[in-house]
Amino acid sequence: MRAVVATAFGGPEVVEVVQVGVREGVFGGAGEWIGLGWDVAGTVDAVGDGAAGSAWGVGDAVVVLAPGLVRPLGSHAEYVLVDAGAVAAAPRTADVVHAATLPLNALTAAQALDLLELAPGQSLLVTGAAGALGGFAVQLAARRGVAVTAPARAGDEEFIRSLGAVDFVSGEVGAARFDAVLDAAVLGEPALEWVRDGGAYMGVIPEAHPASVRGVRTASVGVRADGARLAELVGLVDEGALTLRVAGTYPLDEASKAHARLAEGGVRGRLVLVP
Structure with a gap:
């Protein structure tokens, strides 16, 4: 799986796309990098045993806040592991790119x-x-x-x-x-x-x-994941009461370019990474 990480502290030049998995320690252990990203929009690929009986099933379109300041794997990846309680159904009126700008x-x-x-x-x-x-x-x-x-x-x-x-x-x-x-x-x-x-x-x-x-x-404010509150905000999007803005999209492999653009300032809306 590809994921965006920072291998050191610094500017956009430290952002890299790496291949990760259990063997590399990204689901635990000290690791050698910091995972990037908090916003998630996509479809459910699998439901874990701990989420049995939840409202979520494979194929559901969802949005999630996956918070965490220093962790080996962030949301800028092809797959993301999240708590079921942090998940909300994606807006019906927005595509997945725009939905990713919400959480x-x-x-x-x-x-x-x-x-x-x-x-x-x-x-x-x-x-x-x-x-x-x-x-x-x-x-x-x-x-x-x-x-x-x-x-x-x-x-x-x-x-x-x-x-x-x-x-x-x-x-x-x-x-x-x-x-x-x-x-x-x-x-x-x-x-x-x-x-x-x-x-x-x-x-x-x-x-x-x-x-x-x-x-x-x-x-x-220290933002926290809250699936129920996120669902309320999704409802406001579908009512037309919240505006989703995409300033640009980048392939996951060009994450460093997105960070460089963000560092330039003047961005109106969000820059979205697309796997």
Whole structure:
């Protein structure tokens, strides 16, 4: 089986496609590489004994979040082993490439909004709203009745407003006027300055949020697999309430090129690896 791994820490040049199997230790042991990827979309090839009696059968079209920071095998592979409880039926209205863009960023956005606990009518600024995570956050927050503002490039205004943002900022944001900030662009302390006294800041890298100031509650979301919640998000896709965006596709063997493109920045949507 082919899988995408990093053989050292570094830039896109450390990304390799390797042939893996039980003998190489990718299902346990120290290994000599780190598996890459969290998003999965595809069809069930086999159901293990531990999933007997589950709703899943061979041939089912599914999406999954397969989380894990340091592990020998990630989702960028021809086959992926996942927990049955993390699985959701794939969207009926999207092909497998678009479906692959949903799990990680949509679950992160939904779980971050849960932690913020905003009520309808409260204000939220979403950084990186033109990106995949930020775009889902705008749509999900607007659906909850939250008034969303998005700082972004002027060329992104029409798209961001179409997601449900009520205000758009292409210049200076101003200080301390929002009930909360969801920092999808990972700006850190500068974004904290846009939260009112006693408001909330939510980061998207676990334990990397700035320290509290002015009574602002600061935290970060650590996304977790949740098949039931993912199924709800799939339902929103099929209703047309969540937008799936593919910025480009690459064969699995060209994973390093996809990483290089991502490192260039300015990607609108997700880059998808196709085995």
